[in-house]
Amino acid sequence: MKKPVVDYRQFRLSRINEPQYRHLWFLMIWVVYLIAYFLTENLIPHEKCHVIHGALDDIIPFCEYFAVFYVFWYILLIGALLHYLLYDPESFKKLSLFIFITQIGAMIVYIVYPNIQLLRPETFPRENFFTWMMGIIYSFDTPTGVCPSLHVAYSVGIASVCVKDRQATKRWKIFIVFMAVMISLSVMFVKQHSSVDVFWAIPLSILAEILTFHVVFRKRS
Numbered sequence: 001m002k003k004p005v006v007d008y009r010q011f012r013l014s015r016i017n018e019p020q021y022r023h024l025w026f027l028m029i030w031v032v033y034l035i036a037y038f039l040t041e042n043l044i045p046h047e048k049c050h051v052i053h054g055a056l057d058d059i060i061p062f063c064e065y066f067a068v069f070y071v072f073w074y075i076l077l078i079g080a081l082l083h084y085l086l087y088d089p090e091s092f093k094k095l096s097l098f099i100f101i102t103q104i105g106a107m108i109v110y111i112v113y114p115n116i117q118l119l120r121p122e123t124f125p126r127e128n129f130f131t132w133m134m135g136i137i138y139s140f141d142t143p144t145g146v147c148p149s150l151h152v153a154y155s156v157g158i159a160s161v162c163v164k165d166r167q168a169t170k171r172w173k174i175f176i177v178f179m180a181v182m183i184s185l186s187v188m189f190v191k192q193h194s195s196v197d198v199f200w201a202i203p204l205s206i207l208a209e210i211l212t213f214h215v216v217f218r219k220r221s
Contacts, residue, residue: 036103046144052115053196071133073186076180082094107205117194119185146192159176
């Protein structure tokens with residue numbers, strides 16, 4: 001197994017400001033996100049939310065098999081953050097900042113323009129492992145705070161960092177980009193997001209790309 005570039009066994013909270021551990025401050029992003037998520041999910045009533053719907057939503061059918069890609073997003077996100085945390089702290093900081101910018105942008109929209117999608121099927125057309133999986137996801141992931149889609153924005157961020165990673169192989173980069181595309185499509189096919197949510201995730205991702213790689217980390221790249 002590849003040896004981590006930072007020896008985290010020596011880490012103590014009192015040492016977090018030391019150069020080799022300073023990037024761990026970026027983990028606080030998730031504390032901010034969880035607080036914002038709790039507030040937007042629990043303090044904004046559904047009746048105050050604007051319904052998000054696009055013409056493509058009526059054309060795209062529900063397809064539970066895309067649940068594979070939708071769920072893989074969680075593996076991709078955790079895996080990418082953990083990989084860069086262990087083996088490339090500089091890329092970890094870039095990915096974390098990209099995610100933070102998209103988080104803040106999305107949360108502002110959710111608060112200023114609270115939104116909801118009503119695309120989920122009332123009953124599944126079939127009963128199988130994949131519809132069972134989607135039933136579980138529907139039970140804990142509310143249909144509010146959907147536009148822009150963070151599922152899409154995070155995937156774009158991971159793909160962007162990976163493509164710029166000089167240590168990543170060409171095959172690995174192709175695989176990550178492919179998965180980012182499939183994840184972005186999956187959110188529409190499993191009816192977790194409207195096509196409108198996917199569309200507005202694109203300018204949000206572009207903003208994060210510019211701020212992360214051309215402003216904050218421009219001189220360090």
